[in-house]
Amino acid sequence: MHEPSPESAVFGLVAEFDRPERLVEGVKRARKAGFRALDAYSPYPVQELTDVLDLKENIVPWLTFAGGIVGAAIAYGLQVYTNYAYQIIIGARPLYAWQSFMLITFELTVLFAVLFAVFGMLLLNRLPRLHHPLFDVDAFHLASSDKFFLVLFSNDARFHLKRTRAFLEGLDPVRVETVEHTEQPE
Structure with a gap:
């Protein structure tokens, strides 16, 4: 070897x-x-540093949007399916009443958007990472108090x-x- x-x-x-x-x-x-x-x-946000590093990744907002769309489609589709598959006709109520579907559709839109955002952020940041090689640098703990580091x-x-x-x-x-x-x- x-x-x-x-x-x-x-x-x-x-x-x-x-x-x-x-x-x-x-x-x-x-x-x-x-x-x-x-x-x-840096121990605190430095606006100019963000600009210089050119941090412009915008994947999480798109993941959030996709999660919202998926959640809305699942909620709405499930409600339409159940109304047609298991019909309950009461007092001349229409079989398809979209207004009554909006509450659950909204709730699942928000739920899926949040889940996609959180788990997408964790995956993109490769978290949880229990150990990072920078933690072995003796002075690196000062990055959370008063020192600034470039790697x-x-x-x-x-x-x-x-x-x-x-x-x-x-x-x-x-x-x-x-x-x-x-x-x-x-």
Whole structure:
């Protein structure tokens, strides 16, 4: 069996910054240098960071819409089917009265839209993920209090361990650390 290359064991490189402006500038420079597989972590939302990262995925709203359509179709179809399959004729009530179907149709539209949105979001974010390699970085817990992190992932076409480390160090961060792949606990 052959030895894995040092880069195959690397998940990525993480640079720690002390101010949001420096993180935004780092992301801008990384994008300009051609890096596409990157992410940024901040203790609070930074609007400019969202714009620079170019986060424009809009799959969840479409999943929500599809869930609503599926829910409405199931509810309405089930009610029409049961009215024709199990007819109960009472006091000249019409067999097909669409107005009486709207309450259940609305309820299932909302239910399915919410379920599609929640489960779609979980799947798209690959959650629940009980362990992430970034959790092994000693200072990464500070991303929820007062530090800012830029991660360049090793699956990027431009990633080369030494050159990428030199690039990140050129951004003048507090520190740059290598993030190793870790095995998922079983």
